[in-house]
Amino acid sequence: MSIRTTDELISPLVNEPELANVIFKIGKDGVPMFAHKLILSVSNLFFKKLFYSQISNKTNLDKIKVIRIPDIEPKAFKPVLDFIYTRHTELNLEIIWSIFDVCDRFEMDEFREFSLNFLENSLEINQLFHYYEESLYDQHPEIGKRLLKLIEQNSQKLFSRKKCLNTLQQTTILQILKSKKLQIKEYDLVKRIKERAEFLLYQKEQRKREAKNKNEKEKEKEKEQENDHENEKDKEKRNEKEKEKEKEKEKEKEKENKDKQTKKASHTRNGHYHKKRIKYTFPEQRNNQEMNDKNKTSQEQPKSFNYREIRSCVGKLLDQIDLKLLSNAELEQLVKTNLFSKQQMRRSLKKIKNKNQKKRDQRCKTKEDLQILFITNETKEARIENILESLKSSGIRNISVLHADKETPFLKTLKKYDALFLFSTPRGNFQDPVWLGDEISKYVNDGGGIVICAYACLVERKIKSKFSYALEGKISGKKFLPMKKGHFFSGKNGTTRCDLGKIFLPNHPTISQVKCFDGGIHSHRINTKFVPGGVDSKIIAQWSDGNPLICYKRKHKQNGIVLVLNFNPVSERKFLGDKGGISGSWSILSNGNKILSNAIQFVATN
Known part of the structure; x- marks a missing residue:
């Protein structure tokens, strides 16, 4: 049983x-x-x-x-x-939605979670926008957060569909665009916004046409009523005249001449009124036919809208788009459209003028031909080999190592290389940090580029120590560094473990093919802020706690780039001679090697 x-x-x-x-x-x-x-x-x-x-x-x-x-x-x-x-x-x-209302009324948290899981599993991709909009207007913030995550995960499929934003309201689209984790190209967003603008403007035109047609029909009805009223008056007049004629016939025969004259007058009047009526009605019919023909031709021909008309509909949405993230070919396609003003396009089209020059610079040297100098004060070869493996993962072969704890290079030796990579460990010493910083600043002024990792941008300690790991000299000033020097920042027992946060430039080459980044258990980094300035200074990505992760600065047009990676470039492995092994290193399950290799290629080619 x-x-x-x-x-x-x-x-x-x-x-x-x-x-x-x-x-x-x-x-x-x-x-x-x-x-x-x-x-x-x-x-x-x-x-x-x-x-x-x-x-x-x-x-x-x-x-x-x-x-x-x-x-x-x-x-x-x-x-x-x-x-x-x-x-x-x-x-x-x-x-x-009525079930969620019941959950709110009777405080049923378990049933709300059960229904949320059902909603996530049963919704199709085409329904995500519609249900997210309903969650906003029905005041269900928990449901909206869950649906926004689904939109972020399926953003490429959602925005690849044509006319996906036409039926949504502007407030919902702005809420979606404010998300930091959307995986969309800016050009695809421009396409969808343009489709929405055309859809709204065509709707306005149709409403105007319908209103005009209604007014014309009302005017026609009024004219018909006036004509009918005039015809009735004519009939009354004719009846009165006929009665007069009958009275005149009953009169004496002696007045026959007078009767004939009255009959002739009546015939002429009837003909006069008849001609009036024909002349009044004929032009109206002809004008109505001409108006109908014009409406048909206007509906068949598509209309090109002005910049002001488009801005009145989708101006707030276009303000969310950064033209700097668009490629040169995409900017060329947007020139003919009326989405952006002439001043905005002129600023963005400066990139197109230098298109051939950039291509020429990129074709000069491939990944295999690049000459990279690795400058470090690290004494453990295992750590150096670890970083070199990450740099060579994309195809770079020629990387030479310079131990800055034993020698300091001159400008002549630095000019032999296409880019520099500087790694400073807190347990190492530079032979002469001021001299090294001055020589690197000269190299950057002559057009060379350098990648600097986190520990070299630390603030000098108030208490003097035997270690000199912080970079000094002219290169450590605000004119070259894109972020302030800060204090060492890490966590104990994973309390401040961080990963990749907001990406400000998703199409930038330094984060191409970078899907995730994990700083490891302690996530060693510097507590600092981004410092704009110069001709070109940008923050590409930041940590999840708000600290800058990747940023760069160019002092003048003829100068090179100083790019800072605010993390420990050593990956999470056990090294020879290390006791703990993984302290402060990035996780090998994330794409830290791609960030390192992309950074050195970007600095070398630009």
């Missing part, structure tokens, strides 16, 4: 009138649904307070309680009872 479970025992009691002491009357018609106080109070604290409060007496507990809920449909309340009794139920998307 099989032993029944609690679900099998309690499930027959769902909406059963026997032994029920609670009656819910649901909807306007008051459909009765039966329940039990004990089961409701055990499953939910709201019902427990309702049935077993201190005010209620023992005599009232035995009585049948009637609860009326007129603003909820019976279809939406039945799954609530099923979940209370059996902890599982069947849901539909048609009743999902």
Whole structure:
């Protein structure tokens, strides 16, 4: 004999009138649904307070309680009872919003989580925008956050569909564009916004045409009524004249000459009125035909809209787009459109003028031909080999190492290389940090580029120590460094573990093919801020705690680039001679090697 479970025992009691002491009357018609106080109070604290409060007496507990809920449909309340009794139920998307209202009213957190999971699993990609908009206007912030995550994960598929933004309201689109984790190209956004602008402007034109047609029809009706009124007047006049004629016939025969004259006058008047009527009606019919022909031709020919018309519809959405993230080919395609003003396009088209020059610079040297100098004060070869493996992962072969703890290079030796990579460890010493900084500043002024990692940008300690790991000299000033020198910042036992946060330039080459980045257990970094300035200074990405992760600066047009990576370039492995092994290093499951290799290529080619 099989032993029944609690679900099998309690499930027959769902909406059963026997032994029920609670009656819910649901909807306007008051459909009765039966329940039990004990089961409701055990499953939910709201019902427990309702049935077993201190005010209620023992005599009232035995009585049948009637609860009326007129603003909820019976279809939406039945799954609530099923979940209370059996902890599982069947849901539909048609009743999902009313179910969330029931959860808010009766404080059913478990059922809300159950219904949220159902909503996430049952929604199709085409329905995400519609349900997210409903969550905003129905004031369900938890549902909106869940749906926004789904939109972020499927953003490429959503925005690849044509006319996906046409039916949405502007406030919902702005909320979506404010998200930091959308994986969309700026040019695709411009396409969708342009489609929305054309859709709204065509709707306005159709409304104007409909209003004009209504006015024309009303005018035609008024004219017809006037013509009918004039015809009635003509008939009355004719009847009066006929009566006069009959009276004249009854008169004496002696007045025949006078009768003939009156008859001739009547014939001439009738002909005069008839001609008037024909001349009045004929031009109207011809004008109506011409108007209909013009309307047909205007509907067939597509109209090109002005810059002001487009800005009046989607100006706030276009302000969210950064033209600097568009490629040269995409900017050339946008020249003919009226989406942006002439001043904006002139600023962005400066990139197009230098297009051939940039291509020439990129074709000069490939990855295999680049000459890179690795400058470091690290004494452990295992750590150096680890960083070199990350740099060579993209195809760079020629990397030579210079130990700055033993020698300091001159400008002549630095000019032999296409780019520099500087790594300073807190347990190492530079032979002469001021001299090294001055020589690197000369190299950058002559057009060379350098990648500087986190520890070289630390602030000098107030208490003097035997280590000199911070970079000094002219290169450490605000004119060259894109971020302030700061203090060392790390966590203990993973309390401040950080990963990749906001990406300000998603199309930048330094983060191409970078899907994730994890700083490791301690996530060594410098607590600092981005410092803009010079001709070209940008922050590409930041940590999840707000500190800059990748940023660069160019002092003048002829100068090179100083790019700073605010993390430890050593990956998370156990090294020879290390006791702990993984302190402060980035996780090998993330794309730290791509950030390192992309950074050195960007500095060398630009």
